[in-house]
Amino acid sequence: MSQSNIMPGFKPALGFTVVYLSLVVLIPLSTLVFNSFQLSWDDYVAIITHKRVLASFRVSFMAALIAAAIASFFGVVVAWVLVRYTFAGKRFFHALIDLPFALPTAVAGIVLATIFQPSGFLGKLLMDTVGVQVAFKPLGIVVALIFISIPFVVRTVEPVLLEFDTSMEEAAASMGASRVQIFSKIIFPNIFPAILTGFALSFARGVGEYGSVIFIAGNIPYVSEVVPLLIVTKLEQYDMEGATAIALSMLVVSFLLLFVINLLQLWARKRSGQL
Amino acid sequence: MNTNIWFNQLRVLAHMALTVMGLMLITNTALAERTLLNVSYDPTRELYKEYNPLFIQHWKAKTGETVAIQQSHGGAGKQARAVLDGLEADVVTLALAYDIDQLYNKARLIPENWQSLLPNNSSPYTSTIVFVVRKGNPKQIKDWIDLTKDGVSVVTPNPKTSGGARWNYLAAWSYALKHNNNSEAAAKDFIGKLYKNAAVLDTGARGSTTSFVEREIGDVLITWENEAYLVLNEFGADKYEVVTPSFSILAEPPVAVIDKVVKKNGNQDIASDYLAYLYSKEAQEIIAKNHYRPTDKDIAAKYEKQFPNLELVTIAQLGGWNDAQKKHFADDGVFDQIYDQGK
């Protein structure tokens, strides 16, 4: 693209962006790297491949994956309903979507634990009808992470649906496409990159979530102990190197994940641009 | 048009910002009197809420000066770490000596002999570890051995993140040693069974109380004696019972002046008097009322009925905190091994 000769402000805008990014995000994060350098490679590997650490990685990643998948499904339905349909109280429901951003995670944890505890409103219902205990089991982590993830999915899919050009649907319909075909061949591919982003953001956020999870997880080692809790545990034992080693590994995974997603998005954008 | 509205909104915002910042400045200058920061662990909230006004009164009577006291509460390990990282505590009042030791080990904030500077190992009050059960004690929990039975669900915090939980753990460990001719293998087995019965491992003592009381998890809560009676007071003696086991541990929550900070803040006089006054009759009375065991003999005698007599092991008998920490709570220590088995 040979745009931009005429557009002003490239240097100041990019300069400010990079400086501010460095000050607020990169320099602070780099302390993690430097702190981990105090460990030898072998020590580092020994810490992150400790079976307890691996088990907590499994718990965190599995829970975040399941939660992001569930939240993505419901998030798309919610976004679809909010954009395409009209019904009573829509504006209120619409405003409610961002509640998980605003509610402190600790409050979310306390509230969800109250609702899903075995004697709680939903906890009791689930216990009596299907015999499943949610709070203080790994399932509790999933519930907390779904709550945290909702706005990420809805708010990335919603704008795309809003912008979506309905004339494409009309054209397809005039060529005799059925509703199912229109959705699967036209609408879905267009919102898919957004769903992917929402999913990735939810997942990345879920892996690191602490505040809400510890109230509802049960925190039993090998079963419901999440990575951030292990980091806190290391900190409480004055083991800064151990804590930063685990934190760094999490950071690298998150970074790679986000990077891949951004590339995927770029690719999807280019491909849809060619269509 | 539109941009105008935009600018107006910005102006209103900027105005609000300035007002609030102005308010902050005013409140900061209003705090010209000397303030003391007491960094403490979780269950002492109620105790210091009552002790602080008493001390302020005492200091005023003694010197004519009005002081303000600020409180910070949290898990003992977290609190000690905050002080190490620069939280300017004039005094610390924590759950166990190990965490205060770190203030010397890692940063020389206090002298090495800090624990001998005040009477009774620098512990103005002691406590012990007891059980709280639901009314009527449906699972018939009387002693530590009952906690290892099948079908008993136990609530206790994680000893790796909670100071109180380390006392819980060591009490159980000592009990097991005592009843098994000091066999460590048997004690490990005992501790293993106990923690297999743990339904939740909260990160702090208060979290465990919440799990037991509000979440209705578990048949028994292992906790500080003072916290146990607080549960009865707060949530109803008609719903819970305190069970005192046959044997437990003498929990000594120590206090210390942070030399480096008080020197910098010029608070030496208040800080040392703040801790010394904890040993006075008036303070010991408050301590006893909050169900901490007073160290003053007269007050202890006065409240004798409140504190059942039981056999108590001391941390010194267990080889001191450094050994206990290394052996039990460090990574891959005895506590970790419980969960490593079969994994």
Added chain:
Amino acid sequence: MSAVIQTKNNTKQQAALHDPTWVRTGLIAIALGFIVLFLCLPLGLVLFEAFSKGWTAYWSALTQPDTQAALKLTLLTALVTVPLNTVFGIAAAWAITRFEFKGKSLLTTLIDLPFSVSPVISGVIFVLLFGAQGVFGEWLMAHDVKIIFATPGIILATLFVTFPFVARQLIPLMQEMGNEEEEAALSLGASGWKTFFQITLPNIKWALLYGVLLCNARAMGEFGAVSVVSGHIRGMTNTLPLHVEVSYNDYDVVGAFAGASILAGLAIVTLVLKSLLEWKQSDR
């Protein structure tokens, strides 16, 4: 004859453009069920607990000095962080969507990074920098500058956590918009700032407002990161979310949920206002 076929085709086309009623009802039911279960119920519980001992208890919980101090600190934090991150968001979106340069997708990813850093870590990194044992610890001590366990530390941690919100909202929108309008204005001789204020800003204002609202909500509600750098001094360094936790651990349920209700209320009121504004706008 052909007219009949025509209408038949039309209805078929219409059907292909709209979801059948059962699908529509079903989807609304699923969406609302999900919202009620995961959002209304928690919100309802917050309000229920906050008012469980009546209006007076609620009010006295809110007017208590510690709550007031926490609220003030929370507002101050938001007032500093939100404008900074807004300016950043606009600059970043401008640079990324209006120009081509090397390392663009790396930059975009780095901007997203704070979303995926565990809140615990977001706090710890500032302790590593400014704590007594940290990189700048000794210098700060020597010059008696307090960052950690004081307002600046809380603001820094909040800046970090809310960093991507505005940029995240603006980048996709400005990418979608393209820059034809701006180029036209510029080629007609408008200055850069004038173009920005009269062309770009009106176009992105809803997304911008929205990003600001989200950034604000998160700035006020952040718990994990702030908890690490706060020191939890009552009436001094407790933000509203921390005050909620403290009250809850004091067994002061009304106090805890009263604080939480303010945070939830603030978010909902601003968002309802925002959708009302949008609605008015679209009517015009």
